[in-house]
Amino acid sequence: MIRPDSPTILAVRGLHATVNGIEILKGIDFTVRLGEVHAIMGPNGSGKSTFAKVLAGHPSYVVTRGEVTYDGQNLLGRKPEERARAGVFLAFQYPVEIPGVANSQFLRLAYNSVQAERGKDELDPLEFDDFVRAKMKLLEMNPDFLDRSVNEGFSGGEKKRNEILQMALLEPRLAILDETDSGLDIDALRVVAGGVNQLSKEDNAMVLVTHYQRLLNYIVPDYVHVMDGGRVVKTGGKELALELETRGYDWIGNENPASAAASA
Amino acid sequence: MTATTTTTPPSGYLASLLAGQPQLAPSPLGWLNDLRAEAVDRVGVLTVPTVRDEDWRFTDISPLTRLSFQPLPTATPPAAIDLAGFAIEEAATRLVFVDGVYAPAQSSVAAGGVAVSNLAQASVADAAAIQPYLGRLAGFRDDVFTALNTAFLQDGALIVVPGHVALTSPVHLLFVATQPNVASYPRCVVVGGPGSSATVIEEYVAMNDGAYFTNAVTEMVLAPDARIDHVRVQRDSGQAFHIANCAVTLGRGSRLHSVSVALGARISRYNLSVLQTAEGATCVIDGLAVISERQLADTHSSIDHAQPHGVSRQLHKCIVAGAAHAVFNGKIMVRPGAQRTDSAQSSRNLLLSGRAHVDTKPQLEIFADDVKCAHGATVGRLDTDAVFYLRSRGLSDAAARNLLTYAFGAEIIGRIPIASLRQRLQTTLFTATTRQP
Numbered sequence: 194m195i196r197p198d199s200p201t202i203l204a205v206r207g208l209h210a211t212v213n214g215i216e217i218l219k220g221i222d223f224t225v226r227l228g229e230v231h232a233i234m235g236p237n238g239s240g241k242s243t244f245a246k247v248l249a250g251h252p253s254y255v256v257t258r259g260e261v262t263y264d265g266q267n268l269l270g271r272k273p274e275e276r277a278r279a280g281v282f283l284a285f286q287y288p289v290e291i292p293g294v295a296n297s298q299f300l301r302l303a304y305n306s307v308q309a310e311r312g313k314d315e316l317d318p319l320e321f322d323d324f325v326r327a328k329m330k331l332l333e334m335n336p337d338f339l340d341r342s343v344n345e346g347f348s349g350g351e352k353k354r355n356e357i358l359q360m361a362l363l364e365p366r367l368a369i370l371d372e373t374d375s376g377l378d379i380d381a382l383r384v385v386a387g388g389v390n391q392l393s394k395e396d397n398a399m400v401l402v403t404h405y406q407r408l409l410n411y412i413v414p415d416y417v418h419v420m421d422g423g424r425v426v427k428t429g430g431k432e433l434a435l436e437l438e439t440r441g442y443d444w445i446g447n448e449n450p451a452s453a454a455a456s457a
Numbered sequence: 458m459t460a461t462t463t464t465t466p467p468s469g470y471l472a473s474l475l476a477g478q479p480q481l482a483p484s485p486l487g488w489l490n491d492l493r494a495e496a497v498d499r500v501g502v503l504t505v506p507t508v509r510d511e512d513w514r515f516t517d518i519s520p521l522t523r524l525s526f527q528p529l530p531t532a533t534p535p536a537a538i539d540l541a542g543f544a545i546e547e548a549a550t551r552l553v554f555v556d557g558v559y560a561p562a563q564s565s566v567a568a569g570g571v572a573v574s575n576l577a578q579a580s581v582a583d584a585a586a587i588q589p590y591l592g593r594l595a596g597f598r599d600d601v602f603t604a605l606n607t608a609f610l611q612d613g614a615l616i617v618v619p620g621h622v623a624l625t626s627p628v629h630l631l632f633v634a635t636q637p638n639v640a641s642y643p644r645c646v647v648v649g650g651p652g653s654s655a656t657v658i659e660e661y662v663a664m665n666d667g668a669y670f671t672n673a674v675t676e677m678v679l680a681p682d683a684r685i686d687h688v689r690v691q692r693d694s695g696q697a698f699h700i701a702n703c704a705v706t707l708g709r710g711s712r713l714h715s716v717s718v719a720l721g722a723r724i725s726r727y728n729l730s731v732l733q734t735a736e737g738a739t740c741v742i743d744g745l746a747v748i749s750e751r752q753l754a755d756t757h758s759s760i761d762h763a764q765p766h767g768v769s770r771q772l773h774k775c776i777v778a779g780a781a782h783a784v785f786n787g788k789i790m791v792r793p794g795a796q797r798t799d800s801a802q803s804s805r806n807l808l809l810s811g812r813a814h815v816d817t818k819p820q821l822e823i824f825a826d827d828v829k830c831a832h833g834a835t836v837g838r839l840d841t842d843a844v845f846y847l848r849s850r851g852l853s854d855a856a857a858r859n860l861l862t863y864a865f866g867a868e869i870i871g872r873i874p875i876a877s878l879r880q881r882l883q884t885t886l887f888t889a890t891t892r893q894p
Contacts, residue, residue: 293864306851
């Protein structure tokens, strides 16, 4: 929901980043206010996922220029765990399998790390069990997933639900969902999108990174941004996604990127 | 202690180890006395291995030969000690050996159709049941440590499971080291009758932190369709030397599941050899070593598929911190005619410091043409993406690394079929992995 008086939660200015010495992000400008849902679209290799990982603090990516403020404070230079505890959440495109760690244990550790930062009480295993089961209902998840190892042997859809479950537990102020729709069948997509919609509130913001317009049938964005060559080259409303669906990405390069950046 | 090749004549050292042997009380079993004598002769011929021996090239045991160890005089009754902390609630039967000597007061044997006793007090029938196997499955012709153990054969655990008897609760064999400078020669013999099943826990623990020498031999025979779960836990003191040989023969359609966990000892070496003597035998071999500082843990395994339709699965993991050194040599032999063998072996190693070291060598020798054999070895550090994933959920870098290290080892511990032991080792592993810098 767009409210002009809503405070800015994320402000990105001229962000450049490299991985293994190769520049992937080449000057991103991007602003998110609380209550908003943003979609970042773009062809493969445009830098969408890199942008998501840089915001979460992945150590393999090096920011070379630019600034990022989160809730008015510098975000760059903060450790990934500090960002998480401050309310930044990244739903992974490829959630990592961790054999030997029970999902319930992992979820509780994550929840308690964030709770401690917020000065709230940590939950013991029994208390947490009740709490997490209620959240799982939201995502139509079988409680059996608590006893299994983190993401191990989960189907693509199950992994994505588990990501959204973590988001539901951690209650981030800024959630970045990296290709959460990829690998989902239509039923799973509906459930995951329903969960995201329920979690979207006035006091948080969502950034959906997606290659396809399909997800946006279920989660309606306030803004659609198109990335190409490591920059945001066009920004529009939700109708831009439909236009991309019919026309593809090729036509955007023919427009003036400067004017697109100015409207961002 | 620095790693140097020993130059002292090993025969002198072996002679010192053998010094107490003539004081051993003769066994009422003539064949056992003959076996001991035969073993003494072999010790006289063999030498202590050095890094020049192919089987010992990564494991320098010269620190052992710089110290002197003698067995306790067997007349000494083991003092009453508090072993409550080692109790395994599921195990109705427990045999305790203190510094190598059977401790009847600490042991308890549940009634119920299975012979579990100290070797030295074996009944005539049980002695007859083990005679074909004792000192035969674990040959001592070429292995000086097996020969030494056999030369000192006295007390030991004897388990004879009659045919078609399923042992409902595990048998706990507890070997406690209470004194430094002692050599102990534990021996376990397990005979699984046709169609029988049993779970045996072989556990080595320390109640002193000094240097002592444990030289153990375990022999197991599985008759057709027998099933044995064998759990081996080595938690010796950080100064101890632990050398062990385990030899198993598998009959037709039998199944061995073995989990061995090595946590202690300055230097430990475990030789496990499994021979599939008939068709359709299965062995599942899981191993874990968790070592730090200057510890060395060496596992040499040999799985011999001598007959068709055999199955083997092996997963060996090492977590190596500090300046510790892990060694794994896993030999899989598929003999001519052992068609339809299905074998998979994996060696996975986690190095937690720049000074940690691992030598791993899967060794496949296949002489049959219709077989399925897979093997692989990895040596590495924690996965960066996994660490980042946990940190992105609010865990500190250290907490993320500790959790992943724990999980790496917990996979093996999770395969132990005894809940209380599993939990105890999970706690130990958790403590060990959170202690690392």
